Amino acid sequence: MDFKNTIENRRSVNFFDPKKDVSDRLLREMVELAAKAPSGFNIQPWSLIVLRDRDSKMRLRQHAWEQEKVTDAPVTMIVLADMDGWKLENAFAEKNFNEMIKSGAMSAEQRDWFKETCTSLYGASEARSVAFACKNTGFFAMALMLAAKSLDLDTHPMDGFDIDAVRKEFAIPENYWIPLLLAVGYFQEGKILYPAKWRKSYDDIVIHFDK
Numbered sequence: 001m002d003f004k005n006t007i008e009n010r011r012s013v014n015f016f017d018p019k020k021d022v023s024d025r026l027l028r029e030m031v032e033l034a035a036k037a038p039s040g041f042n043i044q045p046w047s048l049i050v051l052r053d054r055d056s057k058m059r060l061r062q063h064a065w066e067q068e069k070v071t072d073a074p075v076t077m078i079v080l081a082d083m084d085g086w087k088l089e090n091a092f093a094e095k096n097f098n099e100m101i102k103s104g105a106m107s108a109e110q111r112d113w114f115k116e117t118c119t120s121l122y123g124a125s126e127a128r129s130v131a132f133a134c135k136n137t138g139f140f141a142m143a144l145m146l147a148a149k150s151l152d153l154d155t156h157p158m159d160g161f162d163i164d165a166v167r168k169e170f171a172i173p174e175n176y177w178i179p180l181l182l183a184v185g186y187f188q189e190g191k192i193l194y195p196a197k198w199r200k201s202y203d204d205i206v207i208h209f210d211k
């Protein structure tokens with residue numbers, strides 16, 4: 001599927017075929033394609049909890065407005081955004097810094113500068129930390145949906161869930177925001193997909209402010 005078709009054909013699919021599984025191989029391909037998403041300083045503050053068995057999905061569904069797609073889809077993901085992902089004490093941030101040195105994008109002497117820059121950009125307040133984690137993970141989540149469609153899979157993003165209850169149920173540490181859940185599978189043949197939703201036009205989107 002070319003990119004235009006992929007983006008045109010992606011829909012939030014309410015009905016998943018519970019009998020049509022997604023293989024581990026396909027899921028891995030989807031996730032690793034999506035991991036090409038960009039992120040600030042390439043920090044990649046995203047992680048996924050992948051639920052496949054019915055019991056785990058039921059545990060999630062009870063905190064997600066009882067949305068049936070949570071359990072109908074063969075795979076439902078809890079998408080996590082690490083608010084501490086930029087901190088150099090974090091193993092991936094450290095790896096990323098070392099990779100930047102290796103590639104010549106940064107020198108070892110810039111470590112303190114990098115630390116201070118990240119602190120002021122992403123750690124100056126809770127709002128900044130949440131924004132850092134969620135904007136980057138949002139790009140990843142969009143890439144997940146498009147990668148899925150390009151592999152003939154369907155998805156459904158959800159923020160209809162109780163974040164505190166999901167955190168408790170799955171013992172998710174406080175440094176993770178949970179921007180969304182994502183159901184992944186195949187649209188159930190015979191069900192009716194709602195008509196495509198309206199979208200803002202170019203003129204609706206482009207705005208300006210006068211001083």
Ligand SMILES: Cc1cc2nc3c(=O)[nH]c(=O)nc-3n(C[C@H](O)[C@H](O)[C@H](O)COP(=O)(O)O)c2cc1C
Nearest residue numbers: 010011012013067157158159160161179180196197
């Ligand atoms: C972050 C996010 C959260 C959403 N949460 C829900 C949800 O909890 N339940 C639901 O039925 N749809 C949910 N949706 C789906 C939207 O309603 C849907 O994307 C929108 O109406 C556009 O339709 P389309 O995705 O088919 O183009 C969510 C979408 C996004 C991006």
